[in-house]
Amino acid sequence: MSGIPPDPALHARLTDWVAAGLLDGSQAERIEAAERTRAAYGTVRAPRSGAPEAADRGRRVSLVVEALGYLGAVMAAIAGFLAVDTLWPGIPAGAQAAFAGAAALALGAAAIPLRGSAEPALVRLRSVLWLASTVSLAACAGVLAGRVGGFSPQVTVLAAAGTATVYAVPLWLRAPLPPQHLAMFAGAAMTLGSAVACLGEDVPLWAPGIAVWLLSAAWGVLAHRDRLPPRGTGHLAAAIGLLSGAQLTLAVPLGHLLALATAGGLVAAGVGLRRVWLLALGAYGTLQTVPQTAERYLPGSLAAPLSVLTVGVILLVLALLLAKWTKWTRWAERPAGPRSGGSARPAG
Structure with missing residues (x-):
């Protein structure tokens, strides 16, 4: 993290909070690391009124x-x-x-x-x-x-x-x-x-897939606990790794269960964390896995197209629920103050 200079004001506040017992040392370090990453990839604030324009020119x-x-x-x-x-x-x-x-x-x-x-x-x-x-x-x-x-x-x-x-x-x-x-x-x-x-000449394809899946699962947990910052990037990397590892296991029956559970878990994580891209990755994994599973165990039937239709309807309902949940959450998190009668609640 030495590549991004620290914010002296933030560091001083965190030091005071650690001394007061509000935070421990590891929490303060993770907050400072997150703020450095946000500063590197965040938006540039507009200069305050009366400030010289040299800083703005420098940014341009x-x-x-x-x-x-x-x-x-x-x-x-x-x-x-x-x-x-x-x-x-x-x-x-x-x-x-x-x-x-x-x-x-x-x-x-x-x-x-x-x-x-x-x-x-x-x-x-x-x-x-x-x-x-x-x-x-x-x-x-x-x-x-x-x-x-x-x-x-x-x-x-x-x-x-x-x-x-x-x-x-x-x-x-x-x-x-x-x-x-x-x-x-x-x-x-x-x-x-x-x-x-490389462990042998006849290593089945599912073995590397399981290894990648396990690594991705551990990676996602560590990223969510801010051990592998930035958190959002860790979630994205773990989700892609989980889907890729699960796809490599489809040659065996248990691989289909793993792939379906992985896709369902990503959809659930997208809804729980309110991350549309996680929901999209889960939907992609579902559309990749469900037809293959239906074609393998119910060949020559309408199971494959019907399963895709069912999954599509379920994902559409989840997307609508997620959008409505996000709207209600934003309304609930508005700062307290006078709210006009017509805008007190989001439109249903």
Whole structure:
């Protein structure tokens, strides 16, 4: 978290609250980490009346720098691929790995001048550069293992994902931002899955799926307890991992139960936490699993289309209930004060 300078006023208040016994040390640390993440990815507040416009101009310049950085990185990558393909047809695998490694080094170096900035736009730019550097390093390791070393696909994935994870973890520790969190989770999930696949020549597909599912479940719990910030990104990563792991287990009967329970759990979590994207992921998992289950156990019947219709109706009802619940909650959370008679309650 040292990549984002702390807020002295917030730190002083938290210290006073810890001394007064209102919070413990770990709670104060999690609050400060959450506020740093929000400051990095939150909206920029408008300057107060009478404040000089220099700060606002500085923010606009930072946004321009961020946009130019994204555009320059994309154009440099495209130009590099086109130049290599044109000037060096049939480029050997060793040279491909060298180019990927050089790209990882260059992108990581480009983020160094931005490491001391607290401006949200520059923090985002640095985070994206770190993510691109992580992907490039994973590609370098994958080419070295698969094409230079001649290892199996499982070992190649293990080498690429393991390298990415080792690189992504310290970046996340330095600045726990969404891109670094997603890179760390993707690397860890692929490392674990490929490691299980490397245990033998005839490892069934459900074994890596179970491993990824268990990791994702633990990840979601830790993220919800603010052990893996930011919380929302942890929820998203865990949900995708749960669905992916469950889909890999559909070759066995219990896998269908696991996939259906996972999709139902995500729908329930979306309703309970009032997160539409969790509800959407649960709906996607349901639509992926229910037809496959119906076709496997009731082939040649109307079970598959009828099950999709039933699930669709249920999800529509849940969406309407969630929308109505959100409307009533927002009304209940309004600050106390005079409410006009016509607007005292939300329209049914």
